[in-house]
């Protein structure tokens with residue numbers, strides 16, 4: 001009972017502070033963002049979604065935290081391939097556009113959406129390839145753990161993944177990743193063998209223990225949004 005009476009005032013303070021910091025600060029998109037959204041729409045018309053379109057509104061309403069829906073980017077882009085990501089990064093860099101990267105949209109604080117900028121929604125990068133003989137699985141960052149476990153289950157394999165089905169693969173690994181198997185196998189990211197990365201100048205590269213090891217170790221710690229990672233390869237655990 002003592003605990004409860006202590007907890008309530010603390011909760012009240014936290015709520016008051018949160019409501020004084022609105023997430024939907026109105027921002028007039030600047031010229032560079034308009035240039036980015038226009039250039040991307042012209043090159044990748046089916047992948048760019050503007051406010052008011054059904055796909056934009058749908059994606060805005062699939063964040064875990066409701067307040068993220070109020071963070072309105074000037075356009076949302078849904079790359080379907082690594083080369084789409086490369087083209088998008090080149091365009092964003094050319095015009096210095098603010099951007100955000102979203103995989104599963106499960107982060108509880110702001111980061112995977114951006115007021116007045118460009119949001120890359122990686123939901124279509126949802127490859128799951130189990131290479132049973134090599135003991136590997138290749139995962140697109142836009143997957144949710146529910147799909148990954150379902151795809152691995154027929155092989156009687158699993159891996160060091162999220163504890164909740166709706167968490168996204170991308171953010172989980174870039175934040176380290178605490179799994180039900182972590183006591184035996186460490187953080188989720190300890191099990192990654194290769195990251196396919198897109199740099200801000202559009203370069204696509206593999207980062208692993210022998211190729212770009214500096215970027216490999218960076219990705220294993222805190223790469224969130226410093227590079228966009230379309231595909232991850234890691235070792236499954238039987």
Ligand SMILES: Cc1cc2nc3c(=O)[nH]c(=O)nc-3n(C[C@H](O)[C@H](O)[C@H](O)COP(=O)(O)OP(=O)(O)OC[C@H]3O[C@@H](n4cnc5c(N)ncnc54)[C@H](O)[C@@H]3O)c2cc1C
Nearest residue numbers: 103104105106107111112163168170171172177178225229
């Ligand atoms: C209900 C719930 C249960 C959870 N359970 C667990 C758990 O069991 N274990 C655990 O470790 N964590 C857990 N978390 C925390 C969760 O793993 C992190 O919030 C993680 O960042 C979510 O990843 P996401 O892809 O869904 O999120 P997003 O919001 O899409 O992304 C999170 C961050 O990573 C960045 N990012 C995502 N993908 C990429 C990419 N491909 N390239 C560059 N940057 C990228 C985004 O920009 C953002 O900053 C849980 C969270 C919730 C809400």
Ligand SMILES: *[C@@H]1O[C@H](CO)[C@@H](O)[C@H](O)[C@H]1NC(C)=O
Nearest residue numbers: 030031032033095096097098
């Ligand atoms: C638009 O925003 C970008 C990124 O914040 C900035 O570099 C650029 O100078 C801005 N452009 C204008 C016209 O304000």
Ligand SMILES: *[C@@H]1O[C@H](CO)[C@@H](O)[C@H](O)[C@H]1NC(C)=O
Nearest residue numbers: 198199200201202203204205
């Ligand atoms: C992109 O950046 C990387 C890392 O700085 C560099 O090695 C590469 O040459 C650059 N590519 C282009 C096309 O500028």
Ligand SMILES: *[C@@H]1O[C@H](CO)[C@@H](O)[C@H](O)[C@H]1NC(C)=O
Nearest residue numbers: 193194206207208210211233
């Ligand atoms: C590491 O990157 C190199 C260069 O792209 C690639 O040939 C190799 O297959 C990668 N290793 C793994 C484990 O993916």
